[in-house]
C-alpha cells in the first residue's frame with residue numbers, strides 16, 4: 523500500500539523535503555490520490571484556456587488528462603527519436619518528487635506526438651517531426667484509482683508551499699466536480715457538413731500509378747492515403763467528439779493532442795505501435811480490412827488480405843529480432859472489430875532486454891500497415907503520390923513514464939480540427955492483385971466510418 527500524504531501539512535513537508543534536493547531550475551513534481559473522476563470531465567478544469575491539452579482514453583483501462591506545459595521539445599530531422607528519448611529521460615530523471623513509492627498509475631509521464639515523416643516537406647509548414655511535453659497537470663485514472671499530479675519549475679514566485687497549496691486546492695475543486703454529478707462534457711447538438719472536398723479523382727490517378735509499382739515488382743506493398751477536407755456548419759468541441767468516440771469505439775484508445783486552441787488532433791486508434799510494461803513488449807500487426815457484416819470467414823480466408831497481413835507480421839518480427847529480442851506471435855491472425863470495421867490482427871510480444879523505448883519505436887515506425895515495403899522506397903513514393911502532408915496521420919502518439927513503461931499508438935482513424943475545418947485522412951494497403959475499385963471502396967468506407975464515429979451525418983456525396 524502506498525502511503526500518500528493524508529493532510530495538507532504532510533503534503534507540505536514532503537514538498538519542502540523534495541524541493542531541498544533540487545538544484546537550480548529543477549522541477550518539483552507532487553502527487554495526491556483522489557476520488558475517482560473521469561479524466562475527460564476533468565480536462566477543461568485543469569489548465570487555462572489556450573494551454574496545451576492532452577487526453578488518453580483507454581477506459582475502462584488507463585486514462586490520462588494533462589494540461590499545461592512545464593517543459594517541452596519540438597524538432598524535426600533524422601535524430602528526432604533519439605533526441606525525444608534523451609529529453610524524456612532527462613526530464614523524468616531530474617524531477618524532485620515526494621518521497622516514498624509511487625504506484626504505476628501515478629508516475630510522471632512525458633507525452634509524445636510524432637509526425638509520420640521526420641520533417642515536413644516545406645520547412646515551417648505542417649507538424650514538427652516530434653513534439654514532447656512534460657505537462658504541468660496530470661490526472662490519471664484506472665478503475666476506482668485516481669491521482670492528480672502537479673509539476674512546476676521552482677523560482678519566480680513558485681515555491682514548495684505555493685505548489686502544495688495549488689495541488690491541494692485543485693484536488694478539492696475537482697473532487698467537488700465529480701460529486702456534483704455535473705459532467706461538463708455536454709451532448710452538444712450534432713453539426714452538419716457544409717462542404718466536403720472530392721478526393722476520388724486525385725486518388726484514382728495516384729492509385730493507378732501505385733498499382734503499376736506493386737504489379738511491376740518495384741514495391742511489395744504501398745499504403746496510399748487520401749485526405750478529405752470538410753467544412754462544418756458549426757463549431758465542434760473536441761471533448762464532445764471524444765465522449766462520442768468512447769461510445770462508438772470502445773475497444774480503441776481515444777486521444778486528443780492540442781497544442782493551442784486553434785488546432786486539435788482527435789482520434790481513436792485501434793493499433794499499438796509499441797506498449798512496454800514491466801519488461802514486456804507488445805506490438806500489433808493490424809492489416810486486412812472488411813466492413814462489419816461481411817461473413818467473418820471471408821476476411822480470414824482472403825489470400826490477398828492474409829498476404830498483406832503477413833508482410834506486416836514478418837516485418838515487425840524481423841525488426842524486433844534485429845533489436846536483439848525474441849518475439850512471439852500466434853500462428854494465425856484473429857479478427858478484431860473496431861466500430862464498423864473488422865481487421866486481421868496478430869499481437870506480437872517479447873521480453874525486453876534493456877532497449878530504450880524510443881529506439882524500439884524508431885525501428886518499428888512506420889510498419890508496412892501504414893507505409894509499405896521496402897520501407898524507404900515506399901516512403902519516397904508516398905511523398906510523391908500523396909498531394910498533402912501526412913502530419914500526425916499514421917504516426918506514433920502516446921507517452922513514456924519514469925520507469926520506461928511506454929504506450930505508443932498509431933494515429934490512424936483520426937482527424938485534425940481547425941475551427942470549423944476538419945481534415946480526415948484514411949489509407950488502404952495495395953499489394954499485387956489489389957483491385958482499384960475495391961481499394962477505392964475501402965478508403966471511402968474508412969472515411970465514412972470516420973465521419974460516423976465523429977458523429978457527423980454521413981453525406982453520400984462526400985463519402
Ligand SMILES: C=C(O[C@@H]1C=C(C(=O)O)C=C[C@H]1O)C(=O)O
Nearest residue numbers: 808809810811891948949950951
Ligand atoms: C491506413 C489505415 O489503416 C491501416 C490499414 C489497414 C489495411 O490496409 O487493411 C488496416 C488497418 C490499419 O493498419 C487507415 O485506417 O488509414
